Amino acid sequence: MSQSIRLTLKIWRQKGPADPGRFETFAAEDISTDMSFLEMLDVVNEKLILEGREPVAFDHDCREGICGSCGAVVNGRPHGHLRGTTLCQLHMRHFRDGDTIVIEPFRARAFPVIKDLVVDRSALDRLMQAGGFVSVNTGSAPEANTLPVPSDRAERAMDAAACIGCGACVAACPNASAMLFTSAKVSHLALLPQGRPEAARRVLSMVRAMDACGFGNCSNHRECEMTCPKEISIVHIARLNREALKAGFLSPER
């Protein structure tokens, strides 16, 4: 049953990277519980535009939980309090009439705020450039059965490949560490025959890039796996540690 609720929003406003920023309070009236969180923000923004005020900037794209664009910290939880859900897939039926909602951008030294709730996540792109790929010759695709991949292994690689690169793991980590993101990439490719040839170089290069971007260190708090909208497990962090040990001490890669 669709209902109409009224909310008080405390939203982080910041004009640009140099602006110190502050919280602003908005009343969100007549919000349908069938709306998604982002649709609720759209309603707030339409009202702001009609009043001639600056709308709240937030990142979004597919709005179906697969692109990794959206994400803000809602009442202290990246993507909100619902497990395994991106912010765009969080619906207003999970809030109660009269609730106060505090909305903040992802906070990390490696994710500087661009405007309001929009942060620069290009550090994750730099991590991908450091090793989140396989090098193959172009040309016609090889016969699929030349590289057999057992089904359970493909499933485990897919568990890691489900990462949409939203950065919620960094936002949730008390140390702003990017270990879950990096380990998902390392693990995804290390589990597949196509990724094995470059596995040692990849893990060392990605760890170096992770440190250079200014992310923190993993303390095994497990906040990341509890927050990840794709529910990626810290099993992959253990695999990164294992791959890094093997690569660091047993391979000729530096």
Added chain:
Amino acid sequence: MSWLFSLLGSSVGKKWLMAATGCAFLGFLAAHFAGNLTVFGGPDAFNGYAERLQSLGPILHLFRAVLILCALVHITTGIVLFFQNRKARPVAYQVSAGAGGRTLSSRTMPYTGLLILAFVVFHLFHFTFVDKASITLFERVVAAFRRPDLLALYSAMMIVVALHVRHGFWSAFQTLGLHHPKYMPWIFALSLVAAFGTAIGFGALPILVAARM
């Protein structure tokens, strides 16, 4: 050699150092606990154990040197990690609500670590670097635990050590890449056993000594 330093200086390398040195301390705790049990054998058993330990000479010095080296690495790396992690989030959240991953034990690691350091220094000057000629170690231990303030300090500190062990134990496995779907539930259970073992095994000893002797 430069590859080794850059490897151990990386974020994962620093965690390996914490895990490996932490494992050494867990081994030390187990040995210390076994030694402690001799106190229930009476003055002769306990003093005899202390004397035999001293008579090991160079082996004892080697063990001490390794432990001091581990402590230096564990403390220095821990402090570096603490400040790097603080620096990684310069602006704090207005509302901080965990998703259920953090525990009291994981949250307090740097602080329990520093408390343990202070306690270890106190403990060494209390029972190890002392005059053993005019008073036997057994008498010294019994006299110490008859004082309620020292009794409370020693027993309370064991809860602090247990908290540190609870997160450190399983964390060491995870950091060294030893995560396996079959064994991880055991490792979690073992970290609880190690924590309760530390709290009860070490914590109950001063109370039992004070009550019985």
